[in-house]
Amino acid sequence: MKPSMLSGAKPNAVIGGLLVGGLLVVVLLGYVWTPYDPIAIDLAHPLAPPSWTHWFGSDEFGRDVLSRAMLGARISVTIALGVVAAAVIAGTLIGAIAGFLRGWVDRVIMSVNDAILAFPGMLLALALIAVLGSNRGSIILALSVAYLPSIVRVVRGAVLSIREREYVEASKVVGDGALYTMVRHVLPNALPPVVVLATSLFGWVVLSESALSFLGVGVPPPAPTWGNMLSAARPYMENASWLSVTPGVCIALTLLGVNLLGDALRDRLDPRRDA
Amino acid sequence: MTAATPLLRLSNLRIEADVHPRSGPRPPLLEGLSLDLAEGQVLAIVGESGSGKTMAARAVLDLLAPGVRRTGGSIQLSGRELTALSPDQMRAVRGGDIGMVFQEPMVSLNPAIPIGKQLAEGLRLHRKLPEAEIRRQCLEMLRRVQIADPEKCLAAYPHEFSGGMRQRIMLASVMLLKPRLLIADEPTTALDTLSQREVLELMVELARDYRVAVLLITHDLGLVAKYAEKVVVLEKGKLVEAGDTRQVLTAPEHPYTQRLVGSLPRRSDGRQALAPDAPVLLSVKGCCIDYAGKPGLLWAGPPKRVVHGVDLAVRAGEILAVVGASGSGKSTLGRAMLGLKPIAEGAVTFDGVDIARMRPEQMRAFRRDAQLVFQDPFSSLDPRWRVGQIIAAALRNVPGLDARQRRERVERILEEVGLGGFADRHPHQMSGGQRQRVAIARAVVSRPRLVIADEPVSALDMTIQLQVLDLFQALQAQYGFACVFITHDLAVVEQIADTVLVLSQGRVVETGTVEAVFAAPQHAYTQALLAATPALAAVALAG
Numbered sequence A: 001m002k003p004s005m006l007s008g009a010k011p012n013a014v015i016g017g018l019l020v021g022g023l024l025v026v027v028l029l030g031y032v033w034t035p036y037d038p039i040a041i042d043l044a045h046p047l048a049p050p051s052w053t054h055w056f057g058s059d060e061f062g063r064d065v066l067s068r069a070m071l072g073a074r075i076s077v078t079i080a081l082g083v084v085a086a087a088v089i090a091g092t093l094i095g096a097i098a099g100f101l102r103g104w105v106d107r108v109i110m111s112v113n114d115a116i117l118a119f120p121g122m123l124l125a126l127a128l129i130a131v132l133g134s135n136r137g138s139i140i141l142a143l144s145v146a147y148l149p150s151i152v153r154v155v156r157g158a159v160l161s162i163r164e165r166e167y168v169e170a171s172k173v174v175g176d177g178a179l180y181t182m183v184r185h186v187l188p189n190a191l192p193p194v195v196v197l198a199t200s201l202f203g204w205v206v207l208s209e210s211a212l213s214f215l216g217v218g219v220p221p222p223a224p225t226w227g228n229m230l231s232a233a234r235p236y237m238e239n240a241s242w243l244s245v246t247p248g249v250c251i252a253l254t255l256l257g258v259n260l261l262g263d264a265l266r267d268r269l270d271p272r273r274d275a
Numbered sequence B: 001m002t003a004a005t006p007l008l009r010l011s012n013l014r015i016e017a018d019v020h021p022r023s024g025p026r027p028p029l030l031e032g033l034s035l036d037l038a039e040g041q042v043l044a045i046v047g048e049s050g051s052g053k054t055m056a057a058r059a060v061l062d063l064l065a066p067g068v069r070r071t072g073g074s075i076q077l078s079g080r081e082l083t084a085l086s087p088d089q090m091r092a093v094r095g096g097d098i099g100m101v102f103q104e105p106m107v108s109l110n111p112a113i114p115i116g117k118q119l120a121e122g123l124r125l126h127r128k129l130p131e132a133e134i135r136r137q138c139l140e141m142l143r144r145v146q147i148a149d150p151e152k153c154l155a156a157y158p159h160e161f162s163g164g165m166r167q168r169i170m171l172a173s174v175m176l177l178k179p180r181l182l183i184a185d186e187p188t189t190a191l192d193t194l195s196q197r198e199v200l201e202l203m204v205e206l207a208r209d210y211r212v213a214v215l216l217i218t219h220d221l222g223l224v225a226k227y228a229e230k231v232v233v234l235e236k237g238k239l240v241e242a243g244d245t246r247q248v249l250t251a252p253e254h255p256y257t258q259r260l261v262g263s264l265p266r267r268s269d270g271r272q273a274l275a276p277d278a279p280v281l282l283s284v285k286g287c288c289i290d291y292a293g294k295p296g297l298l299w300a301g302p303p304k305r306v307v308h309g310v311d312l313a314v315r316a317g318e319i320l321a322v323v324g325a326s327g328s329g330k331s332t333l334g335r336a337m338l339g340l341k342p343i344a345e346g347a348v349t350f351d352g353v354d355i356a357r358m359r360p361e362q363m364r365a366f367r368r369d370a371q372l373v374f375q376d377p378f379s380s381l382d383p384r385w386r387v388g389q390i391i392a393a394a395l396r397n398v399p400g401l402d403a404r405q406r407r408e409r410v411e412r413i414l415e416e417v418g419l420g421g422f423a424d425r426h427p428h429q430m431s432g433g434q435r436q437r438v439a440i441a442r443a444v445v446s447r448p449r450l451v452i453a454d455e456p457v458s459a460l461d462m463t464i465q466l467q468v469l470d471l472f473q474a475l476q477a478q479y480g481f482a483c484v485f486i487t488h489d490l491a492v493v494e495q496i497a498d499t500v501l502v503l504s505q506g507r508v509v510e511t512g513t514v515e516a517v518f519a520a521p522q523h524a525y526t527q528a529l530l531a532a533t534p535a536l537a538a539v540a541l542a543g
Helices: A011-032 A065-101 A103-118 A121-132 A136-162 A166-173 A178-190 A192-214 A226-236 A242-269 B053-060 B087-096 B115-126 B131-144 B150-155 B163-175 B193-209 B221-227 B245-250 B255-262 B330-337 B360-369 B387-393 B403-416 B432-444 B462-479 B490-496 B514-519 B524-532 B537-542
Strands: B008-017 B030-037 B042-046 B068-077 B098-101 B181-185 B213-218 B230-235 B238-244 B280-291 B304-315 B319-323 B345-350 B370-373 B450-454 B482-487 B499-504 B507-513
Touching (some): A011 A242, A065 A103, A065 A178, A065 A226, A065 A242, A166 A178, A178 A192, B030 B042, B030 B230, B042 B053, B115 B131, B115 B150, B131 B163, B193 B213, B193 B221, B230 B245, B238 B255, B280 B482, B319 B330, B319 B490, B330 B370, B360 B370, B387 B403, B462 B490, B499 B524
Parallel strands (some): B042 B213, B181 B213, B319 B499
Antiparallel strands (some): B280 B345, B499 B507
16 A cells, blocks of 8 residues: 555656755755855956856856855745745634634634735735845745735635535534644645645745845845846846856746645645555 | 347447556456347346446447547447447437436536527537427427426526426436437436436336337336336446346346345334333424525525424434435434534423533533434545544543543444454545445444434445445444434335434424334325335336
8 A cells, every 4th residue: 555655656756856855955065065155256257158167157246156056045945935934834824713713803814814915915025125124034024924815815715615524513523622623624624725835835935036136125135046146147148148047947946846846745645645 | 110120239338447557457347238228118227336337328429438438349229330430420329319318417407508598409409490490399398397487497597496307407408309219327316206206207208208218327226116127237347137127126136136126125123112111312392493594795685494393302212214305404403403503493402401501511411422424424534534533533522431442442333333454544445335334433432322314325325225224223223322314215214213204395294103104194295205215016016
């Protein structure tokens, strides 16, 4: 019944695992070693194309693109993980409370939620960053708030539908308390859509962080993120394409890996799919 | 046409699933099915789920699901080989020569298109007729299937009709094209006893009038006995017995057919008479239940009363059957007895205490003493839990049990329901019958004094129904719990219950001991129900 880890693994788990694993190796490696100092300016060699000395070339200040991408991976991934974790935990909690208590609590929560949802997420994040200042913590907070409402909606919807299932009624009949039923029966069955949403959220956050950097309110220079690398590469798109290709490919591969792994994770967590 | 060429001839039909490279070869889904159906004849294909009966019907129309294909045999309609036809030629056969009525009337009509348009569609495609003529024929056919107001029906949408009405409309749309063969795949399984009878009577009558042969796919031997002239019995994709209905049902030769015939519910003699002085355990007085009104723009509409002033009493150890058609309020009543549905008027008392006014500790005791078995074993078990956990959860609130005792109780009840060693399975790894055993085990493991069983076997196959009913009876005899058995199947009532209460549109129309009610039903509704219950006895009587 239980296949060994590899023989039963699906291709999406293997590819997703390799991509995300590779990303983690790069992030960890970035702590101990990068080919060059990522923020050391070398004005003698600006915009050097990829070569044996600069594998992925250098940027307009002569900084090594590979080193910057490695450090940028760390910052981008921390931000994305932070936002996903914060939004999922808070969103699940709020959504579950709304779906569980129903009545006026639900109505108040959902009204506020829908009001936030009505703002474009980016606009909301921009406003919050404008108030809180532009640093890593406030970016995580701002993006979490921007992405929270969609999680709340999904969780509440799932909770409302699961709580009408007969096995929930069965739990009530054997005398289980409402909170126990909620935690043991309703939430676990309401989570699969959240897992899927969380993985795509990871992708959106990496992109949003790039967009914020692009707009100039992201992680302040000289610290590199994939987003601000992309944004800085824009004027050189034609004659130094390696500047945008490197972070772009990094973002794309990360998204692919996380999405594949998310699908695999969802399948793995579903007891119905192990047969 | 001579007797030598039957209307439909299947010979050596073989259907297989596409082989997945990793799963290896699998036995064919259907193998060696041969049958002849003469013009105007009704032939039933009988079998349980997974026997391949639906597959056979779909193969005739070349409507097999993707991943499944016919790999051998021939299908002839009046001597014409259907398997050799091009897709275009086959399209003309479908609907035109062969009509099909599906099992689920709720989904076989398009909800977004008015009935009239759906009826006319077939005529427009197959017969080139002027619009006025199409309309005339539609109206006539609707009248023929006893739709009250055909004019209005044409403009109406499917959701405005009940299941039985929709199945008639379906029948009308098929018969409009005057096919020579009608394939009916479990046409009444989703309907209650009374509509079931009406629809089938109508179908057989229409078939006779228009000289249409009928291929009736069913799992219900009672229906076969009543309506089919010939029968073919399938087991796991193989034909096990075929012949005249009367002969096959009265003198079955194959052991599987014998088992099928033997699984028709019948009165068991072993049931001990109830002690006359048994105390009343549960009593319901003047119970009325409302459903909230349709939500309007600002506030909800007026509530709709679904149960009107029901009185009943269940004595300790008694099995009371609550019988009624779908929509009669019987399930709602069952849930109200457990306090799962608020009641608008009246009271439910358990052991002399009104359940609406129980103190917390009384409520906790009530939750141990009264249990529920659900109709659908697929939705009543949490898909993420293992069987052992599911049953153990019912003991969580029973005081005075340590972990070891709980485990023993769970193991013991699993043995008793015939599922020893299944504790580590997930529900999806079990069949419907096995799941229902788990649900029953969960209900009785805490040794309750009352079990409310809401149609516990109606989602199961015939032979499985019998097994589960027997199990339920055995457990009841062993533990002596009182039981409210909610069902629409009078045959089941006869087998299991002491007393019966007949519910019609939320009102009690008749109540009494099973013997008395079955021998001399007083109310017209009960009489109609009894008459509509297909039974094997019908064959004996007819012969």
